Amino acid sequence: MLIKKIRELTEEEEKKIICRNKSDLEDIMQIVSKILNDVKKNGDRAVKHYTKKFDGVELEELRVSREEIEEAYNLVDYKVIEAIEKAKENIIYFHKKQMEQINDLEVKKDGIILGQTVRAIENVGCYVPGGRAFYPSTVLMTTIPAKVAGCKHIVITSPPTKEGKGNPATLIAGDIVGVDEIFKVGGVQAIGALAYGTETIPKVDIIVGPGNIYVTVAKKLVYGEVAIDFLAGPSEVLIIADETANAEFVALDFIAQAEHDPNASCVITTTSEDKALEIKEKILEELNRAERKEIINSALKNSAILIGSLEECINFSNKYAPEHLEILTKNPEDILKKIDHAGSVFLGEYSPVPVGDYASGTNHVLPTSQFARMSSGLNVETFLKKITYQKLDKESLKQISDIVITLAEAEGLFGHAEAVRRRILKK
Numbered sequence: 001m002l003i004k005k006i007r008e009l010t011e012e013e014e015k016k017i018i019c020r021n022k023s024d025l026e027d028i029m030q031i032v033s034k035i036l037n038d039v040k041k042n043g044d045r046a047v048k049h050y051t052k053k054f055d056g057v058e059l060e061e062l063r064v065s066r067e068e069i070e071e072a073y074n075l076v077d078y079k080v081i082e083a084i085e086k087a088k089e090n091i092i093y094f095h096k097k098q099m100e101q102i103n104d105l106e107v108k109k110d111g112i113i114l115g116q117t118v119r120a121i122e123n124v125g126c127y128v129p130g131g132r133a134f135y136p137s138t139v140l141m142t143t144i145p146a147k148v149a150g151c152k153h154i155v156i157t158s159p160p161t162k163e164g165k166g167n168p169a170t171l172i173a174g175d176i177v178g179v180d181e182i183f184k185v186g187g188v189q190a191i192g193a194l195a196y197g198t199e200t201i202p203k204v205d206i207i208v209g210p211g212n213i214y215v216t217v218a219k220k221l222v223y224g225e226v227a228i229d230f231l232a233g234p235s236e237v238l239i240i241a242d243e244t245a246n247a248e249f250v251a252l253d254f255i256a257q258a259e260h261d262p263n264a265s266c267v268i269t270t271t272s273e274d275k276a277l278e279i280k281e282k283i284l285e286e287l288n289r290a291e292r293k294e295i296i297n298s299a300l301k302n303s304a305i306l307i308g309s310l311e312e313c314i315n316f317s318n319k320y321a322p323e324h325l326e327i328l329t330k331n332p333e334d335i336l337k338k339i340d341h342a343g344s345v346f347l348g349e350y351s352p353v354p355v356g357d358y359a360s361g362t363n364h365v366l367p368t369s370q371f372a373r374m375s376s377g378l379n380v381e382t383f384l385k386k387i388t389y390q391k392l393d394k395e396s397l398k399q400i401s402d403i404v405i406t407l408a409e410a411e412g413l414f415g416h417a418e419a420v421r422r423r424i425l426k427k
């Protein structure tokens, strides 16, 4: 793990930290594209083939049956079910508040009625990861905003267990939210199936949800065939810690993100050299205790501790555009004002990322690989479209006709000009 002053980073070092998984994304493009084409051509047969190849499971049925969902309730501790229920309430609360901010709009300008009316995307496919860990929490994070937005048909797809079943907690989360169908398919083959449709899995209008680099590249490649939310790949955190930050908390939050994926990326920026060394020590201590050592160790290659003034830390964070940003400083709210790019921000030492991952109510599906520069995390608007409309009468058409005719003729589109001219000349 690199530990260095921000102003002494070489161009190459800075690029390596900031670009994290981008080159890997390009490297696997061909493999992913081949799988997608096969699913497009051969439907369920290809989906089963790749599930055998990558998940080691021979599936007869891709759809999870009602019996399998009922059986799941006998396999999951009631405390987990209760936690799913409580998290669901908080997530619904926050996303309903988001929905309250979205309204139809109608104005009148120069006699022209201009408006905008909101509609939900009809068919939604939610990808729920399930490779190195299963993610029932992602069921809540993807399906609840879609439900609140009013989407008609919501399906989940998630990798099977080694026994060829759906992960029980994932199935229960889907059942509790009330999704329409659940499929036990993961990886590229799941994204292909949702994008093109197969005999069993319906083609959707939008695919949302996070995943590893294979899933993320697959989403990128099917964009256009369907809509996608954004690229939500291997997890990331950037922490801004001043000299008051608790080094143990910083280390814990570092490990909490690194344990997701060998490609996870964790960057700590701090104002104090002593704090940097203390944090590094704590990370190594926590690493010794950690359950998922191998994954965390690999993630360390994408990680760094950087030292600089508070301004330098903020500037670096804005360049990096992290999925999660933790601000562990004296006055985190003041720093938030200077943050231009981040998926979600966690303010102060008692707001660790895992609270947002599971329970507070904000969404944990967030843009990675610098996508926070231009994309928000998952929210109700991801599932909404705004249809604009207008109504003119002869008088308001006359008023605006000069602009339209002039610009249309300047573009050489005389048909456009004529469609207006003929109307205003008509007796």
Ligand SMILES: NC(=O)c1ccc[n+]([C@@H]2O[C@H](COP(=O)([O-])OP(=O)(O)OC[C@H]3O[C@@H](n4cnc5c(N)ncnc54)[C@H](O)[C@@H]3O)[C@@H](O)[C@H]2O)c1
Pocket: 054, 055, 128, 129, 130, 131, 132, 133, 138, 159, 186, 187, 188, 189, 210, 211, 212, 213, 214, 215, 231, 232, 233, 234, 235, 260, 261, 264, 323, 364, 365, 366, 367, 368
């Ligand atoms: N950005 C976010 O919002 C967010 C949220 C939650 C999780 N995540 C990330 O989601 C990811 C989950 O990853 P995961 O691996 O645990 O589950 P996953 O479901 O994303 O991927 C598992 C699937 O990958 C496929 N796969 C594995 N190796 C392959 C190969 N060599 N070629 C082709 N396909 C292959 C398999 O089909 C398998 O079913 C992690 O990176 C985690 O950090 C991100």
Ligand SMILES: N[C@H](CO)Cc1c[nH]c[nH+]1
Pocket: 135, 137, 138, 234, 235, 236, 323, 357, 364, 365, 366
């Ligand atoms: N930190 C992940 C987003 O990168 C979300 C998550 C789900 N479960 C645990 N964590």
Ligand SMILES: [Zn+2]
Pocket: 235, 256, 257, 260, 354, 357
């Ligand atoms: Zn997490």
